[in-house]
Amino acid sequence: MARVVVVGGGNAGLCAALSARAEGAEVLLLDRGPADGSGSDSYFTGGLFRVAYDGLDQLEAIVGPLGMDPSTGIDAFAKYSEADFLEDWGRVTGYRCDAELAETVVGTSYDAITWLSGHKVPFLSGLVVDSAGRVRHTRPGWHGGFVEVSGAGPGLMAALLKAADNAGIRREHGVGVRSIERSAEGFRLVSRYAHGETVFHDADAVILASGGFQADPEWRTRALGPGWDLARVRASRYNTGRGIRIAQDLGAALYGNWSGCHAVAWSVGSRDAGDPKANHIFERESYPFGITVNVHGERFIDEASDFGAYTYARYGREVLRQDEQRAWQLFDAQCEEQLMDEYRTKNPEAARTRADTLEELAAKLAARGVDRDHLLRTVAEYNAAVDESVDFNPYVKDGRGTKGLRFDKSNWSRKLERGPFEAYEVTCGITFTFGGVRIGTDASVLDEDGRPIPGLFACGEMVGGLYYFNYASGTGLTSGAVLGRLAGRRAAEVVAHA
Numbered sequence: 001m002a003r004v005v006v007v008g009g010g011n012a013g014l015c016a017a018l019s020a021r022a023e024g025a026e027v028l029l030l031d032r033g034p035a036d037g038s039g040s041d042s043y044f045t046g047g048l049f050r051v052a053y054d055g056l057d058q059l060e061a062i063v064g065p066l067g068m069d070p071s072t073g074i075d076a077f078a079k080y081s082e083a084d085f086l087e088d089w090g091r092v093t094g095y096r097c098d099a100e101l102a103e104t105v106v107g108t109s110y111d112a113i114t115w116l117s118g119h120k121v122p123f124l125s126g127l128v129v130d131s132a133g134r135v136r137h138t139r140p141g142w143h144g145g146f147v148e149v150s151g152a153g154p155g156l157m158a159a160l161l162k163a164a165d166n167a168g169i170r171r172e173h174g175v176g177v178r179s180i181e182r183s184a185e186g187f188r189l190v191s192r193y194a195h196g197e198t199v200f201h202d203a204d205a206v207i208l209a210s211g212g213f214q215a216d217p218e219w220r221t222r223a224l225g226p227g228w229d230l231a232r233v234r235a236s237r238y239n240t241g242r243g244i245r246i247a248q249d250l251g252a253a254l255y256g257n258w259s260g261c262h263a264v265a266w267s268v269g270s271r272d273a274g275d276p277k278a279n280h281i282f283e284r285e286s287y288p289f290g291i292t293v294n295v296h297g298e299r300f301i302d303e304a305s306d307f308g309a310y311t312y313a314r315y316g317r318e319v320l321r322q323d324e325q326r327a328w329q330l331f332d333a334q335c336e337e338q339l340m341d342e343y344r345t346k347n348p349e350a351a352r353t354r355a356d357t358l359e360e361l362a363a364k365l366a367a368r369g370v371d372r373d374h375l376l377r378t379v380a381e382y383n384a385a386v387d388e389s390v391d392f393n394p395y396v397k398d399g400r401g402t403k404g405l406r407f408d409k410s411n412w413s414r415k416l417e418r419g420p421f422e423a424y425e426v427t428c429g430i431t432f433t434f435g436g437v438r439i440g441t442d443a444s445v446l447d448e449d450g451r452p453i454p455g456l457f458a459c460g461e462m463v464g465g466l467y468y469f470n471y472a473s474g475t476g477l478t479s480g481a482v483l484g485r486l487a488g489r490r491a492a493e494v495v496a497h498a
């Protein structure tokens, strides 16, 4: 009998398993996906962990010497305090997030990163010096305190799986947990292998870490609304919300923003559910530096209301609302320096249209169904509205906006006037859902009266109450690590007293 069973082997589940094991528990990890972790959302991540730190020395303690002199503007990255992190989290969620959970995650974010580093997760600073000699995040226009895993999501998963194996954690892959019953000794898990055979496991404590329900189109549509059945799933095909249902059957309270999710502008050339080989090329997060239009050739958002790190997770919803769920991000040659690497892929699935003149670009987009005349009018109106009295500065919110448009752009506005011009066709890609189970600050699953359900814990995407409306980039992995660690520790305590 494995005393602690962890359901789901992404970042949160593996952190929980490592933590329970470190406290001396026997641990079995069950996951629906393949043994290399590529069935998890964590595998598809950019490997960015948002973290609070008080000085560059703290950052260097994790990532090694930065070797950047003051002329690069490194001072701007010298600190990302817990108060900064909490404020960014609160602001983007309309101050609706569960304050106690957010404080728990933020307050132990640095400790969790240090712990992961101790498990040989290879962290980098995620800071680079650009061609202007200025330091910036690897993702131009990103904001906040981060560390980044070398090798991104696959690098993270490889390190965590290796650490799990070294720690003596048993893992079984290709096995989906279907239900969990209370038994005299604790819990009995009923699971099914991909080939159909049913298998039973007993446990004193169970940690659920099996993700949100974003890969279930029917549930998605019921919770998020019409049209969400057609959103592309960016990553795991296995996160169909089974763990949330199981928890509910065991008496868990549901919690959080059930009509909300993290969804981005995502290349229309993408496939549904993540492709481990090609996924990264579908990201389209440089839109704050250009403009975005719909099939009618109209703008429909302020592309630069904030740093991309605070808008990208809500703009997928805006694209989904447009006719045909399609939109085009337009850039001119001046935007080149700010385009993230994935825009530069030569893959035809990039869904890129290129032309030397705007008229030619509009004609080419007309073949994709875009209203050519309206598009040209939109660009002309936008160009005329750009406030050129303010200097363009991609390192800060420069306030270089437009005036008098239906959707004014708040920052980084430059006339689209220098060829070649590019358009990237996007649709909505869903990342994960916000509604989930209610947990306490020790990751215990709570019942409807707010009481912990003995022996049952949850962490990661399937936790409700963390995010409302929107999300600050890099928070998912950090919250998974913090709450996973807590869940593991507490589950081991349960086992010790069983």
Ligand SMILES: Cc1cc2nc3c(=O)[nH]c(=O)nc-3n(C[C@H](O)[C@H](O)[C@H](O)COP(=O)(O)OP(=O)(O)OC[C@H]3O[C@@H](n4cnc5c(N)ncnc54)[C@H](O)[C@@H]3O)c2cc1C
Pocket: 007, 008, 009, 010, 011, 012, 013, 030, 031, 032, 033, 037, 039, 040, 041, 042, 043, 044, 045, 046, 047, 048, 049, 050, 175, 176, 177, 178, 209, 210, 211, 234, 235, 236, 238, 239, 240, 241, 242, 243, 431, 432, 459, 460, 461, 462, 473, 474, 475, 476, 477, 478, 480
């Ligand atoms: C393209 C992309 C990029 C991202 N980049 C970042 C980033 O850089 N930084 C960041 O913080 N966040 C990022 N995110 C969000 C991040 O992926 C999640 O917040 C985080 O990975 C969730 O971890 P998790 O362990 O809860 O879920 P997962 O990593 O999805 O793990 C859940 C696991 O549960 C398994 N499972 C599901 N159902 C069952 C079942 N019934 N039985 C057994 N196993 C089951 C699945 O197979 C899966 O392996 C990104 C997401 C995507 C899609």
